[in-house]
Amino acid sequence: MSREIRLIEVKEEIFGDNRETAARLRRELAGRGTLMLNLMASPGAGKTSLILRTLAALPDACKAAVIEADIDSLVDAETVSRAGTEAVQLRTGGFCHVDAAMTEQALAVLQGRDYDLVILENVGNLVCPAEFDTGAHLNVMILSLPEGDDKPLKYPLMFSLCDALIVNKLDYRELTDFDLDKMRQRVLRLNPKIAIFPLSCRSGEGLRAWLDWLFEHLKPLT
Amino acid sequence: MSREIRLIEVKEEIFGDNRETAARLRRELAGRGTLMLNLMASPGAGKTSLILRTLAALPDACKAAVIEADIDSLVDAETVSRAGTEAVQLRTGGFCHVDAAMTEQALAVLQGRDYDLVILENVGNLVCPAEFDTGAHLNVMILSLPEGDDKPLKYPLMFSLCDALIVNKLDYRELTDFDLDKMRQRVLRLNPKIAIFPLSCRSGEGLRAWLDWLFEHLKPLT
Numbered sequence: 001m002s003r004e005i006r007l008i009e010v011k012e013e014i015f016g017d018n019r020e021t022a023a024r025l026r027r028e029l030a031g032r033g034t035l036m037l038n039l040m041a042s043p044g045a046g047k048t049s050l051i052l053r054t055l056a057a058l059p060d061a062c063k064a065a066v067i068e069a070d071i072d073s074l075v076d077a078e079t080v081s082r083a084g085t086e087a088v089q090l091r092t093g094g095f096c097h098v099d100a101a102m103t104e105q106a107l108a109v110l111q112g113r114d115y116d117l118v119i120l121e122n123v124g125n126l127v128c129p130a131e132f133d134t135g136a137h138l139n140v141m142i143l144s145l146p147e148g149d150d151k152p153l154k155y156p157l158m159f160s161l162c163d164a165l166i167v168n169k170l171d172y173r174e175l176t177d178f179d180l181d182k183m184r185q186r187v188l189r190l191n192p193k194i195a196i197f198p199l200s201c202r203s204g205e206g207l208r209a210w211l212d213w214l215f216e217h218l219k220p221l222t
Numbered sequence: 223m224s225r226e227i228r229l230i231e232v233k234e235e236i237f238g239d240n241r242e243t244a245a246r247l248r249r250e251l252a253g254r255g256t257l258m259l260n261l262m263a264s265p266g267a268g269k270t271s272l273i274l275r276t277l278a279a280l281p282d283a284c285k286a287a288v289i290e291a292d293i294d295s296l297v298d299a300e301t302v303s304r305a306g307t308e309a310v311q312l313r314t315g316g317f318c319h320v321d322a323a324m325t326e327q328a329l330a331v332l333q334g335r336d337y338d339l340v341i342l343e344n345v346g347n348l349v350c351p352a353e354f355d356t357g358a359h360l361n362v363m364i365l366s367l368p369e370g371d372d373k374p375l376k377y378p379l380m381f382s383l384c385d386a387l388i389v390n391k392l393d394y395r396e397l398t399d400f401d402l403d404k405m406r407q408r409v410l411r412l413n414p415k416i417a418i419f420p421l422s423c424r425s426g427e428g429l430r431a432w433l434d435w436l437f438e439h440l441k442p443l444t
Contacts, residue, residue, distance in 0.1 A: 043264045043348050043377065044369025096318060096349040124376065126265050127318040127347050146368040146391065147266025154346065155265065169368065172397060 018132055022100035025107070025135030029118070035218055036118045038098075038136035040158065043124030045144040046168040048076045049201035051119055055085050057211050062218065064117040067106040069098045076121060086110065097128035100135045117218060126155040138217060144169040145176045149183035152190060160190045166210060170200040240354055244322035247329070247357030251340070257440055258340045260320075260358035262380065265346030267366040268390040270298045271423035273341055277307050279433050284440065286339040289328040291320045298343060308332065319350035322357045339440060348377040360439060366391040367398045371405035374412060382412045388432060392422040 029036050041047050051066060058064055068077040069090040077089040088106045090098065103120060110118070120136060122129045141162045143151055146169060152159045159165065165187060167180065180198060187194060195213055199206030251258050263269050273288060280286055290299040291312040299311040310328045312320065325342060332340070342358060344351045363384045365373055368391060374381045381387065387409060389402065402420060409416060417435055421428030 042266065042346070042369075043373055044366075096347070123349065124264070125318070125347055125349050127345065128350065144266075144368065146366060146394065147264075151265055172368065172394070175394060175397065 015131070018099050018101070021104065022133035022135040025100055025104055026137060029107075029135070030137065032114060034115050034118055035138070036103075036120060036134075036136040037138045037140055037214075038120045038122055038129075038134045039140050039142070040122045040126070040129045040162070041124060041142035042126050042144070042147055045124070045142040045147065046166075046201050047121050047124070047142060048079055050142060050166060050168065051080060051121060052083055053201050053204070053207055054119070054211065054214065055080070055083060057207070058117070062116045063114065064119065065110050065113075065115050067103065067110075067118060067120045069102070069121060069123050096123055096125050097132045098122050098134050099132040103134045103136075126151070126158050130155070130158040130161055138163045140164045140166065142166040142168050143183070145172045145178045148176075149179045149186070152183065152186035156190050159187050159194070162191070162194055164195040164197065164210075164213060167196065167198040168201055170198055170205055171203050237353070240321050240323070243326065244355035244357040247322055247326055248359060251329075251357070252359065254336060256337050256340055257360070258325075258342060258356075258358040259360045259362055259436075260342045260344055260351075260356045261362050261364070262344045262348070262351045262384070263346060263364035264348050264366070264369055267346070267364040267369065268388075268423050269343050269346070269364060270301055272364060272388060272390065273302060273343060274305050275423050275426070275429055276341070276433065276436065277302070277305060279429070280339070284338045285336065286341065287332050287335075287337045289325065289332075289340060289342045291324070291343060291345050318345055318347050319354045320344050320356050321354040325356045325358075348373070348380050352377070352380040352383060360385045362386045362388065364388040364390050365405070367394045367400040370398075371401045371408070374405065374408035378412050381409050381416070384413065384416055386417040386419065386432075386435060389418065389420040390423055392420055392427055393425050 039047050039051065055064055065086040065088070066080045067088050067090060068080065077087040080087040088109045090102055090106050098120065120134055139162045141158055143165060145167070184196060187196065197206060197210040197213065199210055261269050261273065277286055287308045288302045289310050289312060290302065299309040302309040310331045312324055312328050320342065342356055361384045363380055365387060406418060409418065419428060419432040419435065421432055
């Protein structure tokens with residue numbers, strides 16, 4: 001039992017430090033006119049696809065960068081770079097989340113250039129990333145139709161803390177029994193203020209509402 | 223820096239304790255003629271569906287139980303119970319994995335009855351559960367087609383340690399660009415001995431090969 005307690009102490013210490021680092025990062029970024037968005041989801045829900053769609057729709061004047069937090073590959077950073085946006089790869093080497101210190105290291109690589117938007121693609125995981133403030137101004141998550149409409153019941157913390165929920169893979173609609181209304185009720189019970197955007201990164205359906213919401217948040221900083 | 227080192231020490235201590243508990247559990251279960259299977263996957267990949275399909279196909283003489291490790295809901299345990307199999311719910315309350323001590327607590331609830339098969343449905347997560355030996359004899363994971371064929375590159379530890387990989391949601395085949403051969407190559411590079419079963423829990427296609435493999439492993443213990 002004593003060991004368990006010891007672990008919790010360490011964890012809380014780390015959470016405390018992390019919160020301070022995150023709050024400082026958030027202030028510094030806002031001071032430089034940079035909006036940081038932390039994008040979270042299960043593996044394969046469509047984080048990279050949403051990032052590519054979003055980057056392609058940004059106004060020319062908007063300078064963006066992407067921080068990729070894959071566990072052991074460069075796949076996503078390479079994909080984003082090929083699409084013409086600066087990308088930094090955070091190798092989390094087995095870590096299951098990104099914290100503010102890791103984000104700060106990645107931002108240091110980008111330093112010296114004024115970005116309007118930095119998108120952090122967090123590790124594919126609905127549990128741990130929800131526990132660590134990255135310093136982002138906006139927390140956004142993706143739930144994809146094939147994952148099922150019961151996910152808010154199983155991963156409530158993630159759904160509770162996000163500012164927006166992308167419901168991706170609408171193009172799979174006919175193959176799933178995903179009940180969008182039921183899911184919406186479950187999410188709103190946890191988080192009445194969350195903005196919900198059903199869309200398909202593949203077909204482009206529904207993207208406009210998401211982009212408008214994001215651009216609204218970009219405005220005050222640009 | 224000292225804090226980081228302290229965390230790692232605690233983690234290793236826990237891993238060491240966990241390995242011992244897991245090894246003991248594994249021996250005790252084998253002594254009672256019980257095969258334990260640890261089932262891991264992303265959220266929504268089809269863990270509960272595979273369990274229901276598997277339970278329905280077991281010979282009548284085979285006594286099975288399920289340990290459900292949801293984070294904050296009883297959804298899956300209720301589903302399994304409704305299907306007529308004893309289910310224990312492990313409330314991990316925000317934890318991102320199941321360890322051997324948690325498994326032992328769940329098994330204690332089942333104690334006194336001789337099960338041939340215990341299926342542990344781990345937390346939906348491709349990262350953390352891979353790091354903790356649960357005491358199971360078989361580690362099995364599910365990757366579903368909508369998640370993409372690049373997942374072995376991103377979550378190599380999980381793919382490295384599993385005895386079998388279920389590739390679920392074959393019925394989504396026409397809607398995805400999932401390349402089964404490419405995925406297979408990526409997995410076999412990490413784990414040449416892994417058994418791979420493409421199937422669809424929905425249509426039932428491919429289930430036979432998975433069931434035969436599982437029944438082969440049940441034999442020596444029954």
